[in-house]
Amino acid sequence: MREEYAIILDFLASGYSISRHREPVAQAIGERFFSLLEVLPKEGVILKQEERVYIGHGKRDKIKLIKRRLKLSELTNVASTNLDYILEDLIRKNEKKIVEFFNASAMLTPRMHRLELLPGVGKKYVETIIKNRPYSSFDDIAKKTELSDIIKMVKTRILSELGGDEKYYIFTMPMKRS
Numbered sequence: 001m002r003e004e005y006a007i008i009l010d011f012l013a014s015g016y017s018i019s020r021h022r023e024p025v026a027q028a029i030g031e032r033f034f035s036l037l038e039v040l041p042k043e044g045v046i047l048k049q050e051e052r053v054y055i056g057h058g059k060r061d062k063i064k065l066i067k068r069r070l071k072l073s074e075l076t077n078v079a080s081t082n083l084d085y086i087l088e089d090l091i092r093k094n095e096k097k098i099v100e101f102f103n104a105s106a107m108l109t110p111r112m113h114r115l116e117l118l119p120g121v122g123k124k125y126v127e128t129i130i131k132n133r134p135y136s137s138f139d140d141i142a143k144k145t146e147l148s149d150i151i152k153m154v155k156t157r158i159l160s161e162l163g164g165d166e167k168y169y170i171f172t173m174p175m176k177r178s
């Protein structure tokens with residue numbers, strides 16, 4: 001599960017102020033799996049906040065290297081601020097994938113449904129969600145289940161997963177344990 005494109009959250013032309021080796025660096029979020037990444041631009045490239053860049057296996061025009069995955073706590077203040085609204089936009093762009101999660105999710109353990117991992121969704125809402133399947137959009141989910149803000153709910157869960165302290169992951173990939 002690799003990201004093909006990322007959105008730049010912050011670009012530090014001189015690198016991190018606390019770093020000995022000062023090189024340009026950017027913090028970005030993957031479009032598909034919401035991975036937080038530290039990327040190095042090619043020489044002479046200036047990246048802009050909210051810019052979409054190719055980071056896949058093919059020939060990259062602006063990114064030299066994906067240095068590492070970042071934890072939510074490692075983001076700069078600028079990146080954290082930008083993450084808030086960029087993540088909402090990415091959730092809207094991934095609506096089909098997220099709606100499919102609502103349509104196809106099943107039991108996680110004998111006592112817990114995967115839908116219960118979403119904030120504000122308990123056993124009663126799980127019953128309602130399952131009973132009213134299938135869904136075609138966020139609006140369809142909201143109409144059939146009376147769940148208020150699907151985007152906010154999903155965003156809260158993604159941010160929680162990016163924090164790295166979750167037992168189960170729905171929308172992101174867990175960080176490798178060191």
